[in-house]
Amino acid sequence: QYGVYDNDPSNADIYGNLYNWAVVNDDRGVCPEGFHVPSDAEFMELEMFFGMSEVYANSYGWNRGENEGSILAGNSELWSDGDLENNPDFGTSGLNGLPTGYRDHTLDGSYFSLDEYGSFWTSSDGGGDIAWFRRLGYVYSSIARFNYWKQDGFSVRCLGD
Secondary structure, rough: OOOOOHHHHHHHHOOOEOOHHHOOOOOOOOOOOOOOOHHHHHHHHHHOOOOOOOOHHHEEEEOOOHHHHHHEOOOOHOOOHHHHHHOOOOOOOOOOOOOOOOEEEOOOOOOEOOOOOOOOOEEEEOOOEEEEEEEEOOOOOOOEEEEEOOOOOEOOOEEEE
16 A cells, blocks of 8 residues: 655655555565665665675664765755754765655654655565665655654565565
């Protein structure tokens, strides 16, 4: 299942859809042919490519690396003002991570944090009702690694096979 932030189609044009993890794990695939949702390990490989140490890549939370979030983000006019977009390395990867917000299943499916956070599912199951994801936040130049409820709505970035 998927949703569009605030159920406003113009948000889909800019930010794309927000998916629950069932879509990520569905055999029909959310990504086009020749692409897949990256695993937690593939995200770590990307983070280390951009300079994060292996110790930080394997850690949990916001205190991971230094500027990898800024490197992976893009389109500064969409982000709230903060460390992420003010970092000199902002947007240098060309991956253009956006502040898509998220949909919280525990709060009546409400949408939150458009222009503040971009959350991206991995294909890695965290066990039970949780799965791994990455989060960019306007106040951090780093990139967070968390696991959270599979029912929540996050973005998906596809990786070539």
